[in-house]
Amino acid sequence: MEDLSKIAPNLSKIKKENSFKVPDNYFDDFPTIIQEKISTKPTFSFSKYLFFIFRPQFIAVFSLIVIFFVSYSIFNSHLKTNTLSSNDIAEYIEQNQYDYDEDLFVDVIVNDPNIDITDDSDKNNKEITDYLINNDIDYSTLVNGL
Amino acid sequence: MSDYSDKELLSFFRNNEKRNYAFNLLVRKYQEKLYWHVRRIVINHEDANDVLQNTFIKIFKGLDNFREDSKLYTWLYRIATNEAITFLNKKRKKYLLPIVDVENKLVNSLQSDVYFDSDEIQLKLQKAVLSLPEKQRLVFNMKYYEEMKYVEISDILNTSVGSLKASYFHAVKKIENFIKK
Numbered sequence: 391m392e393d394l395s396k397i398a399p400n401l402s403k404i405k406k407e408n409s410f411k412v413p414d415n416y417f418d419d420f421p422t423i424i425q426e427k428i429s430t431k432p433t434f435s436f437s438k439y440l441f442f443i444f445r446p447q448f449i450a451v452f453s454l455i456v457i458f459f460v461s462y463s464i465f466n467s468h469l470k471t472n473t474l475s476s477n478d479i480a481e482y483i484e485q486n487q488y489d490y491d492e493d494l495f496v497d498v499i500v501n502d503p504n505i506d507i508t509d510d511s512d513k514n515n516k517e518i519t520d521y522l523i524n525n526d527i528d529y530s531t532l533v534n535g536l
Numbered sequence: 537m538s539d540y541s542d543k544e545l546l547s548f549f550r551n552n553e554k555r556n557y558a559f560n561l562l563v564r565k566y567q568e569k570l571y572w573h574v575r576r577i578v579i580n581h582e583d584a585n586d587v588l589q590n591t592f593i594k595i596f597k598g599l600d601n602f603r604e605d606s607k608l609y610t611w612l613y614r615i616a617t618n619e620a621i622t623f624l625n626k627k628r629k630k631y632l633l634p635i636v637d638v639e640n641k642l643v644n645s646l647q648s649d650v651y652f653d654s655d656e657i658q659l660k661l662q663k664a665v666l667s668l669p670e671k672q673r674l675v676f677n678m679k680y681y682e683e684m685k686y687v688e689i690s691d692i693l694n695t696s697v698g699s700l701k702a703s704y705f706h707a708v709k710k711i712e713n714f715i716k717k
Contacts, residue, residue, distance in 0.1 A: 397705070398712035404661055406681070409654030410575050416585075417571070421563045424592045425556065 540565075542608040549599055559599075563592055566609075569682075570616045576677045577620040579642045579666075581651040587623050591616045610691040617674065617692060624670075639666050657715075664714035668707050675700055676707040 395402040474482075522528075540548070540561060548558030570591060575584040594615050602611060627641075643666050646652055646659070654662070665673055674693065678684045679700075686697045693700070 394708070398708045400715045401661075401708060401712050404657055404715070407658065408572065408681075409652055409658045409662065410572070410581075411651040411653055412571070412581060413651070417568055420567050420571075420588075421560050424563050424589065424596075425560060427589060427593055428559070428596045429556070 546599075546602070546604070546608065559596055562595075566612055567592075570612060573613060573677070573682060574616050574620045576665075576681060577617070577674065578623055579652075580645045580649055583623065587619050588616070591619045594619065606691055610688060613688075613692045614694075621670070642666050660715060661711070664711040667714060668710060671695075672703050672707040672710070675703040676711070679704050680708075 522532075545558050545562050545565070548554040549562070551558075567588070571584060571588050574587045574591070575581065578584050578587055591612075595612060598615070602608065643663055646662055646666070665676060668676060671693075675689060678689045678692070679686075684692075686700050689695075689700050690697050695703075
């Protein structure tokens, strides 16, 4: 590539000059600008320092919080799907009535501690009987009275 | 301009008391060469100024780790070249531009730059240089304008001398064809 005129005669005829310019005194001022830049110490930020020091811990805690909320929302949505209203239950039973017989309902009612199945009539009968005995009223007196 | 050799400047820099003074001398010694090198890559003066400042800040931060495996001169050029290329790549990504459009932008920037003063043929030559692929443009500028030796360019760009010669040959041919049009 020694002889440029042979491979690029037109290029070799162009005067090699620098057409780019710089502002006045640019190279006189530039070293001062650089000195100022390298002398400027970075400002100390306590919050940035804390974050830098505890960054792994922050990431771990943040991850745990995210996992907790995701798990909680999934669990909650699962619970919601299992909660049915009385109407839903009634409708379901109506549609599937052949799967249930009377004995099944009786078993459920008898075994459910929330349902009081004691018959108040027994209690009333006992009170009536006691009244009749105490007042010496027998069956014939009652019939005659009616 | 500093009369100290690179070795002396490095020695001063490693002495804490003379550190800033030594760096100031180093900036004064190399600022012009590095500026024109960067300017030919990024074209615009403001961009060249930003790149040159970043270059010298990087040099300041890295000079303690400079192990003198290569010449200080080539190490400085390598940093400046990388900074300039990184700058162009950032510009490309920022405006989502393909390479050709970046070169077009550089041509426009050249024409509107108040710090570019040339006749028609010089402007045509610059346009021809800007039409080259990035690597060829770098090699052409370093060989043609900065008159570097292939060995020096090879150290800076980390490319073999043979490959550089081929790149320069192709660059010259393309520029010649561009000028002939």
